[in-house]
Amino acid sequence: MYLSPVISLVKKDLLIEWRQKHTLFGVLLYVGATVFAVYMMAGQPETKIWNALFWITQLFVSINSVAKSFLQEHPNRFRYYFTIVHPTQFLLAKMIYSITLLLAMSLVSLLLFSIMLGFPIAQTGLFIAITLVGSISLSSVFTFLSAIAARANQNAALMAVLGFPIVTPVLMMLSNLALKAIAEVYQPGWWALAGTLLLLDVLVIVLGVILFPFLWQE
Amino acid sequence: MRQYWWKVVCVLLLGYTVIAGFLLPVPALDIINETIRNLYFHVPMWFTMIILFLVSAIYAVRYLRTGDLRYDVFSAEFTKVGIFFSILGMLTGMEWANYTWGEPWSNDPKQLGTAISMLTYFAYMVLRGGMKDEEKRAKISAVYNVFAFALMIPLLWILPRMVDSLHPGNGGNPGFNTYDLDSNMRKVFYPAVFGWILLGVWISTLRVRVALYHFKRENEFEFDFEKQMTHA
Numbered sequence: 228m229y230l231s232p233v234i235s236l237v238k239k240d241l242l243i244e245w246r247q248k249h250t251l252f253g254v255l256l257y258v259g260a261t262v263f264a265v266y267m268m269a270g271q272p273e274t275k276i277w278n279a280l281f282w283i284t285q286l287f288v289s290i291n292s293v294a295k296s297f298l299q300e301h302p303n304r305f306r307y308y309f310t311i312v313h314p315t316q317f318l319l320a321k322m323i324y325s326i327t328l329l330l331a332m333s334l335v336s337l338l339l340f341s342i343m344l345g346f347p348i349a350q351t352g353l354f355i356a357i358t359l360v361g362s363i364s365l366s367s368v369f370t371f372l373s374a375i376a377a378r379a380n381q382n383a384a385l386m387a388v389l390g391f392p393i394v395t396p397v398l399m400m401l402s403n404l405a406l407k408a409i410a411e412v413y414q415p416g417w418w419a420l421a422g423t424l425l426l427l428d429v430l431v432i433v434l435g436v437i438l439f440p441f442l443w444q445e
Numbered sequence: 446m447r448q449y450w451w452k453v454v455c456v457l458l459l460g461y462t463v464i465a466g467f468l469l470p471v472p473a474l475d476i477i478n479e480t481i482r483n484l485y486f487h488v489p490m491w492f493t494m495i496i497l498f499l500v501s502a503i504y505a506v507r508y509l510r511t512g513d514l515r516y517d518v519f520s521a522e523f524t525k526v527g528i529f530f531s532i533l534g535m536l537t538g539m540e541w542a543n544y545t546w547g548e549p550w551s552n553d554p555k556q557l558g559t560a561i562s563m564l565t566y567f568a569y570m571v572l573r574g575g576m577k578d579e580e581k582r583a584k585i586s587a588v589y590n591v592f593a594f595a596l597m598i599p600l601l602w603i604l605p606r607m608v609d610s611l612h613p614g615n616g617g618n619p620g621f622n623t624y625d626l627d628s629n630m631r632k633v634f635y636p637a638v639f640g641w642i643l644l645g646v647w648i649s650t651l652r653v654r655v656a657l658y659h660f661k662r663e664n665e666f667e668f669d670f671e672k673q674m675t676h677a
Binding site: 371375378379380381385388389391392393395396397399400423427430431434435438441442444 | 509561562564565568571572575576581584585587588589591592593595596597599600603604
C-alpha cells in the first residue's frame with residue numbers, strides 16, 4: 228500500500244526519461260565529453276591520479292544528472308503531487324529514480340575511463356561495488372539538496388554550493404576505499420570504511436524523510 | 446537570559462584568562478615554547494563555534510516545530526557569530542602553526558574539518574541571501590541547517606581517521622595533558638573555555654536583540670492615515 232505510489236512515481240520518471248530521449252542522451256554526452264576532456268588533459272595517468280580523476284568525474288556527473296530530479300519539474304506541478312501523495316513517498320521516489328540514473332551513468336563512466344585512461348584495477352568486482360555504493364551516497368545527498376534548491380527557486384549551482392562541503396569527506400572515503408580495491412594485495416580494514424559509508428547513507432535518507440515534509444509545505 | 450550576572454562572570458573569566466594566561470608558568474618545551482599559551486585562546490574558539498552552531502540548529506528545529514519567525518532570527522544570528530568564531534579560530538590556529546609546524550596550512554584533519562564547516566555555513570548564508578520571502582527563507586534555511594549540522598558531526602568524527610594529524614594529542618603526538626603535570630594549565634584552560642563560550646553567547650544575544658527590533662519594526666503595519674490620526 229505504502230510503496231505503490233512510490234513505484235508508480237519512479238515508473239513515471241523513468242518513462243519520461245525514455246520518451247524524452249534528448250535529456251538522457253544529453254547526460255550521456257556530458258559523461259562522454261567529461262571523460263574525453265579528462266583524457267586529453269591527463270592521458271593515461273598513474274593509479275592514484277586515475278582514482279582521483281575518476282571520483283571528481285563522478286562528482287560532476289552526479290551534480291549534473293541528479294539536478295534533474297527536482298529542478299526539471301515545474302514548480303506548479305509540485306502542488307499537484309502534494310494533493311495525491313505523501314511527501315516522504317515523493318522524496319523516496321525521487322531518490323530511487325536518481326540513484327538508478329546515477330548507477331547507470333557511473334557504470335558508463337567507468338567503462339569510458341577503462342577504455343581511455345587505462346585499467347589499473349586489480350579487484351574489478353570490488354571496485355564496481357564501491358562505485359555503486361558511491362553513486363547511492365552521492366545521489367541521495369544531492370537529491371535532497373536539489374529539493375532545497377528547487378524550493379528556493381534556484382538553479383543547480385546553488386545545489387552544488389550546498390553540497391560540496393558535505394560531499395567532500397564522502398568522496399575522500401570513497402577514493403580511499405577504491406584505492407584498496409585497486410591494490411593487488413588484500414587490504415584489511417575496508418569493511419569498517421564501507422560500513423561507515425553505508426551508515427552515512429542511511430543517515431542521509433532518514434534525515435531526508437524527516438525534514439522533507441517541512442520543505443514541502445507552503 | 447535577561448539577567449546580567451553571567452555577563453559579569455564572562456568579563457571576570459576573560460580578564461582572568463588574559464592575565465593568568467600570559468603570566469602563570471607553563472611547561473618549557475622545544476619548538477612549542479611560549480606558544481603553548483595559545484591553548485587558552487585558540488582551542489576555546491572551536492568549542493564556542495560548535496556550541497553556537499548547536500544552538501542555531503536547536504532554534505532551527507524549534508522554528509520547524511512552531512513556525513514562530515522569531516526562532517529563525519535566533520538561528521540566523523547564532524550562525525553568524527559562529528562563523529565569526531570559526532574565522533578567529535582559523536586565524537589563531539594558522540598563526541600558531543606557522544611557528545610550530547613551519548607552515549600555516551598543512552592538511553591537518555582539524556583544519557580540513559573547520560574548512561568544511563565554514564564552507565557549509567557560508568553556503569547557508571548564500572542560501573538565505575537568495576530568498577526574499579521571510580517565511581520561505583526561514584523554512585528552507587532551517588531545513589538546510591538541521592540537515593547540514595546532523596551530517597557534519599559524524600563527518601568531522603570520521604575525517605581524522607582518513608588523514609594523519611599534526612595536532613597535539615592526535616596521530617601519535619603527545620597531548621598537552623601529558624606535559625601539564627601540576628595542572629597549572631588546566632586552572633586557566635577551563636575558565637577560558639567557559640569565558641569564551643559566554644562571550645559568544647553574549648555577542649549573539651546582542652545581535653538577536655537588534656535583529657528582533659528590526660523584525661518588529663518591519664512587521665508593524667500601520668497605514669499613513671492611521672499615523673496621522675494618532676499623531677493629530
